[in-house]
Amino acid sequence: MDFTTLCVHGSDKKYDTTGAISIPIFQSATFAHPGVGQSTGFDYTRSQNPTREYLEQTIARLEGGLDAMAFSSGMAAVATMMELFSPGDHIIASDDLYGGTHRLFNHVSAKNGLKVSFTDTSDPDAVMQHIRPETKAVFVETPTNPMMHVTDIEAAAQVCRQHGLKLIVDNTFLTPYFQKPLLLGADIVLHSGTKYLGGHNDTLAGFLVVSDPELSERLRFLCKTIGACLSPFDSWLLIRGLKTLPVRLERQQETAIKISRWLLDQKQIKAVYYPGLPEHPGYEISLKQTTGFGAMLSFKTDCQETACRLLEQVSLIQYAESLGGTETLITYPMLQTHADIPEEERLAKGIDDSLLRLSIGLESTGDLIEDLSRALKG
Ligand SMILES: *Cc1c(COP(=O)(O)O)cnc(C)c1O
Numbered sequence: 001m002d003f004t005t006l007c008v009h010g011s012d013k014k015y016d017t018t019g020a021i022s023i024p025i026f027q028s029a030t031f032a033h034p035g036v037g038q039s040t041g042f043d044y045t046r047s048q049n050p051t052r053e054y055l056e057q058t059i060a061r062l063e064g065g066l067d068a069m070a071f072s073s074g075m076a077a078v079a080t081m082m083e084l085f086s087p088g089d090h091i092i093a094s095d096d097l098y099g100g101t102h103r104l105f106n107h108v109s110a111k112n113g114l115k116v117s118f119t120d121t122s123d124p125d126a127v128m129q130h131i132r133p134e135t136k137a138v139f140v141e142t143p144t145n146p147m148m149h150v151t152d153i154e155a156a157a158q159v160c161r162q163h164g165l166k167l168i169v170d171n172t173f174l175t176p177y178f179q180k181p182l183l184l185g186a187d188i189v190l191h192s193g194t195k196y197l198g199g200h201n202d203t204l205a206g207f208l209v210v211s212d213p214e215l216s217e218r219l220r221f222l223c224k225t226i227g228a229c230l231s232p233f234d235s236w237l238l239i240r241g242l243k244t245l246p247v248r249l250e251r252q253q254e255t256a257i258k259i260s261r262w263l264l265d266q267k268q269i270k271a272v273y274y275p276g277l278p279e280h281p282g283y284e285i286s287l288k289q290t291t292g293f294g295a296m297l298s299f300k301t302d303c304q305e306t307a308c309r310l311l312e313q314v315s316l317i318q319y320a321e322s323l324g325g326t327e328t329l330i331t332y333p334m335l336q337t338h339a340d341i342p343e344e345e346r347l348a349k350g351i352d353d354s355l356l357r358l359s360i361g362l363e364s365t366g367d368l369i370e371d372l373s374r375a376l377k378g
Contacts, residue, residue: 006062008243010054013053013057015050023050024051026051026232028045049229049235051232051233052070052230052235055070055239056069059197063171063182063189063209064183065211066210067216068208069223070238071206071228072229072230074098074191074193074204074206076228077207077228078100080228081219083222088114088134090114090132090135091117091135092138093105093121094122094144094151095121095349096144096145096147096349097139097141097144097145098141098170099333099336102340121138122142122149124159138166139170140186142170143282146333147273147350148273148275148282150275150281150282152288153184154184157184160185166187166188168189168190170191173196173296175191175196175249176189177245177292178290179289179290182209182210182211188208188219189207190207192206195325197245199245199248199324200241202237208223250292252360252361253292254365256297256360258365259360259368259369259372260272260274260299263297267302268376269302270299271300295360296358298356299358300355307353309376310330310375311330314330314375315371315375319331321337323359324359328359329361330357331356331357333355333356333357334355
């Protein structure tokens, strides 16, 4: 079945006999047993719930995986996944990670005795140099946030296979519509479903997706034991959001390409980071491993004053954290998503006072350009 049809029809498991077109929200914490030692397949919602199961099966199919687990946020998914590791284990991670993941690794995983090395995962040699006897996994975000570095997933998977490491890919920015890391050799795919999968800036959600039955079993155990699962109502909102994922992403990408080109022509804009621009260093790898470039882009203004003016003067575009929704959002990574990263480290990554990030929504391109143009003039 085509991806677009899967987004609309999801899992083929039926949970109700009324003919309801929209899957019911099974708002129940617990389920009665038909007899002693018997189960309807559902016992308690922390373990599983029909609405969440439908969503999970849909996400697993979209990613080309065997199993998916839905969490109450992207960070809940990352935190649960980190419980696969034990004190002393070492993990190699992209050096341009989502700020929350960076904070979790440095302040929670570190306290729990895990060691994390940050490196440019788009360079397989750099990854190789960090491998130690106690290394267990490589954690990659591609494209990265906010600098849009692209990692060759197949190359990373090869390094991981040679050294017996798990490859974890955060696929939030591209979604399975544009990129399917499991099919490129990743072991675990992670999502902040809050972003494109939900798609409407209204619900927090997270996912872990795997192909290996043993990994699925270990993660399911952690998932029900830790309990950060997605509620039935939020599961339903995600199911609803997924139905329009392909049409939203196509349109958002089309606008992102036009806006990145427009930004390049503005004299107050010094650089544009969008993997869909042929001059972007990750363009060729993107062509090879993805079917699209997404709708996230970052850019540098000529000075901090211009950056702040843009943030204050845009009116249609909202100055807010998050991404992937119907509304176009602008963020100031230095003060928002990356505020917790030490200044020296942040500047070394290029996240300075002139860097802004745009998440392109579904407004008309003309209206967005008019808003940016007016704000740039001040
Ligand atoms: C937002 C985000 C997360 C965290 O997800 P939440 O749903 O906000 O908890 C993780 N990774 C990436 C790339 C993100 O953008």
